[in-house]
Amino acid sequence: MDSSTPIPHRGLLAGLLAALAMLGPFCIDAIFPAFPAIARHFGAGPVAMQQTISVYLFAYAALSLFVGAMSDAWGRRTIVLAGLVVFLVGTVGCALAPSMQALLVFRALQGMSAGIGMIVGRAIVRDCFEGPHAQKLMAQISLIFGLAPALAPMVGAWLVAWDGRPLATPPAVLVGWHALFWALSLFTLALIGLCLAVLPETHARERRVAFRPRTLFANYRRIIGDRQFVALALALTFNSAGFFVYIANAPVFVLDILKLDQNHFPWLFVPAISGLMLGALLTSRLAGRVPVRTLVGAGYALMLVASLLNLVAAFVVQPARVPWSVLPIALGAIGVNLVAPALNLLVLDRFPQYRGAASSVQAFLMLIFSALLAGALGPLIASSALHLAVASSVFYLIGLIGWRWYRRIAKRIPEKIDGDAAVIAAAGASGD
Numbered sequence: 001m002d003s004s005t006p007i008p009h010r011g012l013l014a015g016l017l018a019a020l021a022m023l024g025p026f027c028i029d030a031i032f033p034a035f036p037a038i039a040r041h042f043g044a045g046p047v048a049m050q051q052t053i054s055v056y057l058f059a060y061a062a063l064s065l066f067v068g069a070m071s072d073a074w075g076r077r078t079i080v081l082a083g084l085v086v087f088l089v090g091t092v093g094c095a096l097a098p099s100m101q102a103l104l105v106f107r108a109l110q111g112m113s114a115g116i117g118m119i120v121g122r123a124i125v126r127d128c129f130e131g132p133h134a135q136k137l138m139a140q141i142s143l144i145f146g147l148a149p150a151l152a153p154m155v156g157a158w159l160v161a162w163d164g165r166p167l168a169t170p171p172a173v174l175v176g177w178h179a180l181f182w183a184l185s186l187f188t189l190a191l192i193g194l195c196l197a198v199l200p201e202t203h204a205r206e207r208r209v210a211f212r213p214r215t216l217f218a219n220y221r222r223i224i225g226d227r228q229f230v231a232l233a234l235a236l237t238f239n240s241a242g243f244f245v246y247i248a249n250a251p252v253f254v255l256d257i258l259k260l261d262q263n264h265f266p267w268l269f270v271p272a273i274s275g276l277m278l279g280a281l282l283t284s285r286l287a288g289r290v291p292v293r294t295l296v297g298a299g300y301a302l303m304l305v306a307s308l309l310n311l312v313a314a315f316v317v318q319p320a321r322v323p324w325s326v327l328p329i330a331l332g333a334i335g336v337n338l339v340a341p342a343l344n345l346l347v348l349d350r351f352p353q354y355r356g357a358a359s360s361v362q363a364f365l366m367l368i369f370s371a372l373l374a375g376a377l378g379p380l381i382a383s384s385a386l387h388l389a390v391a392s393s394v395f396y397l398i399g400l401i402g403w404r405w406y407r408r409i410a411k412r413i414p415e416k417i418d419g420d421a422a423v424i425a426a427a428g429a430s431g432d
Contacts, residue, residue, distance in 0.1 A: 020117025
């Protein structure tokens with residue numbers, strides 16, 4: 001952290017960055033209750049509807065490679081505001097889309113800009129805070145941010161069912177599934193105003209790195225060639241995948257496997273997101289008091305116990321039903337967010353001179369796999385509760401392998417990492 005870096009009020013910054021980060025998951029989860037209505041409106045089949053998620057995620061992933069580097073070059077605040085404007089255009093386009101093809105184009109435009117809040121937000125945190133303070137802020141953001149996936153399907157279901165009252169004769173383009181995108185447009189406008197009012201520029205001009213594609217991709221090659229980064233990215237990607245496999249396949253899991261209707265998505269999202277929020281709360285309270293290695297170890301223990309319970313529930317509870325089929329998902333989510341803040345900080349501090357670029361590469365890898373999970377792997381593994389449970393367990397196990405690999409490398413390659421991040425790295429590299 002540079003001494004000239006402006007440090008905004010931590011609570012205000014956590015709320016704003018969490019609200020910015022909410023755009024990405026809200027756009028995924030809120031649309032699920034609208035699937036039947038959109039499919040009827042455009043005459044689209046299940047595969048086409050699933051592409052509203054995968055197209056969004058692929059665009060999210062592609063632009064994530066450049067967002068962090070652009071913020072390194074032109075400043076965090078500028079990129080956040082530009083991204084919000086692009087997101088607003090995409091969201092209004094979705095509300096007015098005349099065809100399924102147009103809807104997919106505007107969903108891609110949303111995806112191109114939805115990740116800016118999360119990617120640049122991580123760099124803003126590290127610009128302003130160090131050590132336990134940064135870890136606590138990351139956890140606070142995760143805690144607030146966790147509200148989005150929990151509320152999104154409920155808000156989406158309410159908006160889809162809204163008939164326009166008390167308006168006398170509302171145009172069709174304002175009600176039903178269209179209303180979902182109009183509400184998101186208003187939220188984006190509010191964020192633009194809030195960022196203009198209170199978000200400072202945290203990346204000083206003297207610390208900026210010119211945006212040169214050749215240099216950028218050379219940096220990416222260096223990042224990808226760093227074994228500690230690869231191990232951490234592997235852990236973060238598959239930890240997230242163990243949870244996201246249920247979110248990506250929420251329509252099939254809720255409507256077909258659990259045999260619920262579009263108003264019952266909270267049966268999945270409330271326990272799952274409550275788990276994420278509890279994990280973030282625990283991390284926030286324990287950061288600086290409990291060694292990072294202990295927190296991460298407890299997180300993986302919870303993920304593995306959740307996997308075992310999930311497999312048992314899938315075998316024993318047939319047909320799948322609530323609450324037994326969703327409680328293990330919540331337990332695994334607690335573990336995911338016990339682990340994520342520390343691993344994200346380790347990723348950022350591998351390359352202190354271009355943290356935005358490191359955040360971009362890590363986000364790209366996670367999002368590409370999430371897009372494949374939603375668009376290609378989902379239909380193959382979402383045929384039953386057992387298949388989903390097996391996939392989730394395998395992903396959590398691969399995440400643990402990534403963490404163990406990182407610790408083994410870090411033991412063999414001792415090095416000084418930027419500032420207080422050395423404490424975190426030492427905790428991760430210490431003995432069992």
